[in-house]
Amino acid sequence: MDLLTTLVDKGLRRELPTRDEALAVLATQDDDLLDVVAAAGRVRRHWFGRRVKLNYLVNLKSGLCPEDCSYCSQRLGSTADILKYTWLKPDQAAAAASAGVSGGAKRVCLVASGRGPTDRDVDRVSQTIAAIKEQNEGVEVCACLGLLSGDQAERLRAAGADAYNHNLNTSESTYGDITTTHTYADRVDTVQQAQAAGLSACSGLIAGMGETDADLVDVVFGLRDLDPDSVPVNFLIPFEGTPLAKEWNLTPQRCLRILAMVRFVCPDVEVRLAGGREVHLRSMQPLALHLANSIFLGDYLTSEGQAGQADLDMIADAGFEVEGAGTVTLPEHRAAAGAGCGGHGGACGPLGAAHDVEAAAQGSGCGGHGSGCGTCEAPAERAADPGTGRTAEPAVEPVAEPVAEPVGAARTDLVAVRRRGAGTDLPPNA
């Protein structure tokens, strides 16, 4: 396909595809799908080799959010039967983070539900960051606390945060259909505040919320304009008890096309396979590693992912390798450009530095869906959990073949509400 040859050439040169080219990727036929994956995989390997970065979610505060993000199980009015708890203490969060790090994660994503942090919350998170860094030398910490204001970004940076996650989630034109309590512009502003403070920006999207191909291209082009260091790609987990519970409209093939499009538009950026991968890609997850260079290890914020050991096995079986703590995630031109872990912001850098780790985060926070806030509903734990002895049983039952469920059907067989804290089988903060 001439299209794919063009896109590979552009990806290797970091040149932006046209909107029509991005749309054409989403419109490819199943017969061409492996060619699409192979082409985007060339771009992925050019910038990131066969490395897979592991990220670990710690849900600092779960549920009870006053915002109304339709995709979120923690939203105002959600009747999803999720765990609800207030702030984990620094030592609790550090213990959870250590479980992920011992499973191979190089980034810990600290997520809290809510519109945004108070100054007292920033103090609390600062203490948590210190506790995590004290126990896990060299680990990258990304905060995902919602909308920032005042000097909060600077304070988080000063406290040692390497990155900040805040997802755009969907296109500007459809944002009001998904959320009414804040705007797309609010989200853009927070990402820019994080960048200005020297934090590595992590910002991504959620696919599967009823958007059009044009919406998907719009949000990914919007992300490219913002130039985050990492882009989490979430696939909606339709929680019972949320307005989008009936939105089961993704197939594994569709997910792969979306990931390929994101890779072509953001060729040298950390593209993270985030919430919903087990639910929607199912047995096709390993193919997605040819497109994304980063995943969450274990569970998401309010739902269970597959066991961490299953993630590690999948990476090895597919011929990829877990990115080591001493490796800089981003290509040299991006890692040197800014600051953080990745690119611009700041902190992290190449190895060695005191706070160096890198930065992109997504998996997480508000905004995503993996969890709560926005970004990711991200998986948080259930990593390999070597310290806990947890077995590697998949939390999500494998499905023999893609099932196109009728609209309106609940898929409780696919969506498992998370009942445990990071690195433990006990509820957090019980």
Ligand code: SF4
């Ligand atoms: S995504 Fe974040 S801000 Fe929105 S409802 Fe969920 S926790 Fe609240």
